[in-house]
Structure formats: C-alpha cells, structure tokens
Amino acid sequence: MDLGPVLDGFAVVLQPENLLYCLLGALVGMLIGVLPGLGPAATIAILLPITYGIEPVAAIIMLAGIFYGAQYGGTITSVLLRLPGEASSVVTVFDGYQMARQGRAGTALGIAAIGSFIGGTVSVVGLTLVAPLVAGVALSFGPPEYAVLALLGILLVSTIGTGGSVKCLVAAGVGLLLATVGRDSFTGTTRFTFDNLALADGLDFVPIAMGLFGLGEILYNLDARGRGPGEPLPVGRVYPGRRDLAQARGAFGRGSVIGFVLGVLPGGGAVLSSLVAYAVEKRRSRTPERFGRGAVEGVAGPETANNAAATSSFIPLLTLGIPANATMAIIFGALLLQGIVPGPTLVDQHPELFWGVVNSMYVGNVILLVLSLPLVGVFVRILRVRASILAPITALVTVFGAFTVQNSVFDVVLVIVFGFLGYLMKKSGFEPGPLVLAFVLGSLMETSVRQSLRIFGGDPTGFLTRPVSGGLLALTVALVVLLPLGKVLLARRRAAAGAGRPEAGGRVESEERR
Amino acid sequence: MADRHGRRPGRSGIRRVGAALSAVLACAALGACSGVQNGAVSADSGQEYPSGPVELIVGASAGGSTDLLARKVAEVLEGPLGATVTVLNKPGANGAVAAGELMNSAPDGQQFMLTSGSLMTITPHFVSPDEALSVDDVQLVTGVGREDYVLVANSAGGFASIADIVAAGRTINYGTSGVGTGGQLSQRLLFDRLGIQSADVPFEGGAPAVTALLGSQVDVASVQVLEAMPHIQSGAFVPIATFGEQRSPFLPDTPTATEQGHDVVVDQSRFVWVPKGTPEATVAKLAEALRTTFADPGYQDFIAQSYITADETDAATTAANLQADRERYGAAIKAAGITP
Numbered sequence A: 001m002d003l004g005p006v007l008d009g010f011a012v013v014l015q016p017e018n019l020l021y022c023l024l025g026a027l028v029g030m031l032i033g034v035l036p037g038l039g040p041a042a043t044i045a046i047l048l049p050i051t052y053g054i055e056p057v058a059a060i061i062m063l064a065g066i067f068y069g070a071q072y073g074g075t076i077t078s079v080l081l082r083l084p085g086e087a088s089s090v091v092t093v094f095d096g097y098q099m100a101r102q103g104r105a106g107t108a109l110g111i112a113a114i115g116s117f118i119g120g121t122v123s124v125v126g127l128t129l130v131a132p133l134v135a136g137v138a139l140s141f142g143p144p145e146y147a148v149l150a151l152l153g154i155l156l157v158s159t160i161g162t163g164g165s166v167k168c169l170v171a172a173g174v175g176l177l178l179a180t181v182g183r184d185s186f187t188g189t190t191r192f193t194f195d196n197l198a199l200a201d202g203l204d205f206v207p208i209a210m211g212l213f214g215l216g217e218i219l220y221n222l223d224a225r226g227r228g229p230g231e232p233l234p235v236g237r238v239y240p241g242r243r244d245l246a247q248a249r250g251a252f253g254r255g256s257v258i259g260f261v262l263g264v265l266p267g268g269g270a271v272l273s274s275l276v277a278y279a280v281e282k283r284r285s286r287t288p289e290r291f292g293r294g295a296v297e298g299v300a301g302p303e304t305a306n307n308a309a310a311t312s313s314f315i316p317l318l319t320l321g322i323p324a325n326a327t328m329a330i331i332f333g334a335l336l337l338q339g340i341v342p343g344p345t346l347v348d349q350h351p352e353l354f355w356g357v358v359n360s361m362y363v364g365n366v367i368l369l370v371l372s373l374p375l376v377g378v379f380v381r382i383l384r385v386r387a388s389i390l391a392p393i394t395a396l397v398t399v400f401g402a403f404t405v406q407n408s409v410f411d412v413v414l415v416i417v418f419g420f421l422g423y424l425m426k427k428s429g430f431e432p433g434p435l436v437l438a439f440v441l442g443s444l445m446e447t448s449v450r451q452s453l454r455i456f457g458g459d460p461t462g463f464l465t466r467p468v469s470g471g472l473l474a475l476t477v478a479l480v481v482l483l484p485l486g487k488v489l490l491a492r493r494r495a496a497a498g499a500g501r502p503e504a505g506g507r508v509e510s511e512e513r514r
Numbered sequence B: 001m002a003d004r005h006g007r008r009p010g011r012s013g014i015r016r017v018g019a020a021l022s023a024v025l026a027c028a029a030l031g032a033c034s035g036v037q038n039g040a041v042s043a044d045s046g047q048e049y050p051s052g053p054v055e056l057i058v059g060a061s062a063g064g065s066t067d068l069l070a071r072k073v074a075e076v077l078e079g080p081l082g083a084t085v086t087v088l089n090k091p092g093a094n095g096a097v098a099a100g101e102l103m104n105s106a107p108d109g110q111q112f113m114l115t116s117g118s119l120m121t122i123t124p125h126f127v128s129p130d131e132a133l134s135v136d137d138v139q140l141v142t143g144v145g146r147e148d149y150v151l152v153a154n155s156a157g158g159f160a161s162i163a164d165i166v167a168a169g170r171t172i173n174y175g176t177s178g179v180g181t182g183g184q185l186s187q188r189l190l191f192d193r194l195g196i197q198s199a200d201v202p203f204e205g206g207a208p209a210v211t212a213l214l215g216s217q218v219d220v221a222s223v224q225v226l227e228a229m230p231h232i233q234s235g236a237f238v239p240i241a242t243f244g245e246q247r248s249p250f251l252p253d254t255p256t257a258t259e260q261g262h263d264v265v266v267d268q269s270r271f272v273w274v275p276k277g278t279p280e281a282t283v284a285k286l287a288e289a290l291r292t293t294f295a296d297p298g299y300q301d302f303i304a305q306s307y308i309t310a311d312e313t314d315a316a317t318t319a320a321n322l323q324a325d326r327e328r329y330g331a332a333i334k335a336a337g338i339t340p
Helices: A004-013 A016-034 A040-051 A056-081 A087-101 A105-139 A143-157 A165-181 A205-226 A242-263 A270-282 A294-310 A316-319 A326-337 A351-383 A387-406 A409-427 A432-455 A467-497 B016-044 B064-082 B093-102 B162-168 B182-195 B204-214 B226-236 B278-293 B297-305 B315-336
Strands: B054-058 B085-089 B111-116 B138-154 B172-174 B198-203 B221-223 B237-242 B267-275
Touching: A004 A016, A004 A351, A004 B016, A016 A056, A016 A294, A016 A351, A040 A056, A040 A326, A040 B064, A056 A105, A056 A294, A056 A326, A056 B237, A087 A105, A087 A270, A087 A294, A087 A432, A105 A242, A105 A316, A105 A351, A143 A165, A143 A270, A143 A432, A143 A467, A165 A432, A205 A387, A205 A409, A205 A432, A242 A270, A242 A294, A242 B204, A270 A294, A270 A432, A294 A316, A294 B204, A294 B278, A316 A326, A316 A351, A316 B204, A326 B064, A387 A409, A409 A432, A432 B198, B054 B064, B054 B093, B064 B085, B064 B111, B064 B138, B064 B278, B064 B297, B093 B111, B093 B267, B138 B182, B138 B204, B138 B278, B138 B315, B162 B182, B162 B237, B172 B182, B172 B204, B182 B198, B182 B221, B182 B315, B204 B221, B204 B226, B221 B226, B226 B237, B267 B278, B267 B315, B278 B297
Parallel strands: B054 B085, B054 B111, B172 B198, B172 B221
Antiparallel strands: B111 B267, B138 B221, B138 B237, B138 B267
C-alpha cells in the first residue's frame, strides 16, 4: 500500500481552515444529536446551502463531522431522558437509563464517550487500511444474506430488556405487525393505510420510538408521582471510575469489531451492530442478570459499535459511490453539488478529498472526546431539574423533533398515540425496546425475503445453498437455538453433579481479567 | 412577516465560517418552523409576488435526484426571483402526499413544487387514483429536464446487447427502483416484448438496485444515467440500451431499445407547478425567474454533470407532453397486460 496519499491527506486535514470545519462539524453534530428527532440527515440537508461556497474537502469534512458527532450527542438523551433519537441508540437506553436512575448517569455518558472514541478510531484505522477489500465483501451480501441477518437480529431482540421473554416476544410481534403498514413495495397495494396517504409509506421510526420511550416514560412518571412524592434523580460521581473502565474494556474491543464489520452493509448495518454488540456482551457476561438493570457493558458495547458502524458506513460511499444510509445519501448529494460524482474512481481522481475526509475522522474523534468528557458534567445537571419543569420541556422537544423529520403533523399525532401505548406497556410490564427494534428489522426482513424468493424463482432452499446466507443461517441456529439449549443442559448436569462453576456453553471467559 | 422588504439577509454573509454556527441554529429553526410560517405568509396573497421567502417543495427525502435538482434550482433562483428560496422535503407516496397538501394550500406562488413526471404518467397506472396526480389538478409553470433510463448489466455477466440477453436462454432477474417507477416499467415492457422468462426484483430506490447489480445479485437493472454512470466509467457495468426516443447525449455509443428492434420508450421528466387558481401574473413571474435560472452557467454545468437534458418547455407544452406520455404508457401497459 502506497502511504504517500495517506500522509498527504493529513497535510490536507491539518490546514487551519479544514481543522476549523472539522471542529465546527463535530460541534454541530453533537448539538443536534442532543435534540432528538433532528437527526444528522435533516441537519446536513439544512446546511447544504452553506457548503456551496466552500471547498469540497472542507465541506465534506464538516458534513462528516456532523454525522459522527451526532452519534456522540445521541447518547445523551438516550441515557438521561430515555429518548433514543435513532434506531441505533435504542439499545443504549436499556442500561444507560437505568444507570442514570441509579445516580450513575455520568458514568454511563463517560463510558459512552470513551467507547464512541475507541469505536470511531478503530473504524477509521480499518477504513484506512482495508476499505476497498471490505467494500468488495459487502457486495457479496445480497437480499438472502440480509434476510438471514434480519432474522438473527429479530431473534436477538428477545434477549434484551428485563421483562420475561414471552413479553419480549409479544412486543416484538407487535413491532413486526406495525412494520407491515404501508404500501407493499412489490405490488403497490396499500396495507392497513385506511385510505390515508400519510400512511402510504408506512410508519416512521422516529415517532414510534419518541412516543413509546420518551412520551411514554413522561406519562408513566406523572402517574407514579400522583401516587407519591416525586424525587429528583440522584446525581452521583460524574466520571467513570477505574472499575467501570476495567469492566467495559472488553466491550470496547468487541463493539469496535462488530460495528466496523456490520456498518459496512448498506441499510440497517448500524442498528444490527448495536443489537449484536449488546447481545454478545450479555451472552459473554458471567452475570447476565445485571443487563437491563444498569450494566456498564450494556452501554459500552452498543455505543462503541454504533460509532464504529457510523464511520465504516462511509466505506461504500467513498469506494463504490453507494450511499449506505439516509445521511450518506445527502453527503452523496453534497459531493454532486460540488461537481464530484462519487464512485469507484474517487480515490484515484480525488485522492486529496478521499484521504482528507478519512483522516479528518481521526482528528474529529479526538475533538469529540475532548469536547464531550467535560460536557458530561454539564449534561447530568439536567437530571437535577424538577420533573414539573423537565417533563413539559422533554415532551415539547420530542414533539418538535418528530415534526422536523418529515415536516409532518401526522407524525406528531403518532408520537402522542405511541406515547399512550408506551405508558400502557410500561404499566403492564412490556418493554418498548423489542417492539421498536423488531419494527425496524421487520421491513428489512420482509423486503429481503421476498426479493430473495424472486431471485430464487420461488425456491426457499436457495437460502441454504448460497454459501454466505447458508453459513449465516447455520450461525443463527447455533447462536439462538443450540447455545441456549447447551447452556440449559449443562446447567442441569451441573446441578445434578452439584459441582463446577457455571460457564456459558463451553466458552472460555477467563481471558477477561477483572 | 416582511411583505415589502421580503429579502432576508443574503446567503453570502452566511458563508463565513464565524457566522456559520449561529446560522446553523437559525436555519434549523427556520427549516423546522417553515410549515407554520406559511400560513401567515399566504394571508396577504394577491399583493406583490414574492412576498417574503418562498418554498420549493420536494416530495422526496433529501439526497435523491429530484431533491438535488431542486436544491440547485433554489440556489440560483434566489437572484432572479428576489427572495430566499428554501427547499422543503415532504417525502411520502412518491410525492403524492406533498402534492396533495400543496394542491389544497393558498394559490399564491409562495410554495411551488418540483415533481417527477412519473407521478403523473406512470404511477397512476399502478396505484389507487388518490395517490396519483393528474395534469388537470395543477397549474403547470414550466418543464425542467428529462433523464434517460439505461439498462445496465454487470460486466462479469457477459451481456452486451439485448440480443445477448435473449440468447442466454434462462430466467433473467432484473432489479428495479420500485413499483410504478420508470425503471420498472421500461424493463417490464422490454421483457414482455422479448417473451423470455424474467423476474422483477424491486428495491427501494435506484441506489440499492445498483448495489445489487454490482454484487451480481440480479442480472440487469434499468436505472437513471446518473446512478449508473460511475460504474459504467469504472468498467463494472456494461450499458446495454437506453430507453429514450434518441440516444442519450451522455452515452452516445449505446443504442436505444428502439434501435435494437424493441419499441420501448420510457424516460423521466421533471416540471414545476403551483396550485390551481394562482394569479396569472404570479405564474408568469415565477416562470420568467425560472427561465433566467435555466440560463445560468452554473445551473447548466450542474444539469450536464447530473446527466439531465434540459427540457424547459412552457406550461402548455409541458401539460400536453405529460398527457401524451400518460396515454402512451397506459396503452403500452394495457397491451402488455401488466398488472403490478
């Protein structure tokens, strides 16, 4: 590999103007990440006119900064207010919010910031070294592979949360049903739209998540307060201690790898990566019962993974010209408006742009870590605000955020409807997490399965005979059926023998020193 | 709301880095509240046009081809129109949601829409009537441009012409950008005429279809030239045919389907419209400002680079073209016996 262009790229980044745009992008990204609903895609679209007048490299450095900066900021509302702004931060809510309730909000945010830094940086290194190689592998993932990945994701959904797995499956089932609303993308027939055009494209993730999590939580707290005096959440130590870091160390590493690999896949990569990272941490843990009750690894794993995925989702755009998600589509547009058509020839034709943008991510991640750690102390103070003030503001921000996504009043109504559903679910012990995640993965699975069957000419054995999808399917069966089965059998044998320490299905966990 | 001094502080001031951050938040607020503001603006319609900032509505999310074209138009249009032009994305049902809202809003030209022709010409044949748009429902302002569809194959697959596809003697899987799009219609009509076994694999837009073809998940795909061009240039894709009446100026060596003996003509047009009942003077002013925009060298560079052919017909011609396309597609769909 020729390192010349890579080093030239650093020279590009270190120009004061580009550094400034990197800082600006990261800062704006973090700020909009804090506002739920106003995602990076919307922000970048709003800011596009500003980029017309600046150099292409500087423009893309800034827009990229907004994108990964938003991943840092998005954690803050997930942890403090139980408001996940994006599908990939839903998983963080489970343990992050519980930690906040236990007075460890600072620890959760600090761990998330450090994990995001590590995930982002590992992913940029991967992007620098193996981007073209990985992009080629991503292309071998067609509809059948996505179908199996989505299936794996949906099955993993039942492992999250603290409720019973039956309740999890019921919630996931409702999520799958909600995913069927809208126009059938194969026949054009409308399903469950009740002749309402606003439903023709189906439901959107943001109003569902905002309603079920954010508004539902506010309503539940109001209800709980009515029955007793409300107490402000305690705010304990702001920064993670050595013990927390030691606990999270393994999760940082595994999250980076999972995020980098899955993030490369266009569509759904980031969601799957956070879900898989969480499931892996829970499976690996000797004390899985802590998960959903404030486990540090439950924040570290997914937060590391979703940042690593955000970074590696640049690979398809920069090496193939394929936008992997909505934000990448707009950055694609920004490049086009600058007179550059992203495609396989981008690296050769515009090396200063390619390496300038890639290398700006090293700098951007350092900037974000430096920015976010001191701000943790500021943000946790939000929890000291009285609920009578915080709740209406949160509700307002939620509704406002949901409106901005599609400039749609209908989405605001949806937030309110799902807010009540979230309240009822919480009262009756159902978790919204499985519902939301199954909803996101449900349409991915439906579309991919049907596309696959068209490609196979209607023959479902095609899933087994293709090497990649067949392999993934075997892995899924092993992870979801055989492993838990083995665990149960092993535990039974142990209980019968009355000896031996419990260990997960023969896997070795002792390499992780505590 | 400023009616006389409707011009907001110019964009040029915003370009400074120092001011950008404050502008970010202002823009965010502006973008978010704009739906609310319009109610106030439209109250004093009939006065001098434009009264305050105008909105160019796009019925798709940011980043798509219609959106990018709209952003370029908005950028250049600010000068000749003498007002801030904001692009407002309202995705849903191929643009039918945004179109429906605009049709029922105040006819004052403060909001206008850039729409793809397929919403009026192809989609109506595949969806329920209320999801489609008719030429009679709107006041056309001007045509904007046309884009060609190109049938491409992965170069590893060995297809170089339509004859090669027929000679393969097996089921051909073709990727499309979705139900009711020109990419789907062009291929359905072609494969119907060829009379060979084929399967339609819809994706959610052109980019995923291109991705699938890059990975050889499908055999061919018909997508817009912009979507295929980087891969044609890199050698990953082979252009097999274009579906215009004439060869695409951007792919002069690729014969049309008609030249290869298969009379399938499908393309994508784009046009600008306002609600019916908009004062004639307003429509004329907007059309004039758009004509000045189309003459701008920066705009012309952009459309050439996006592989769009200028088709800046006046309102009456645009309406006639759209109506003719709709009938032509309808007849072809009927003749081929296509149901979605």
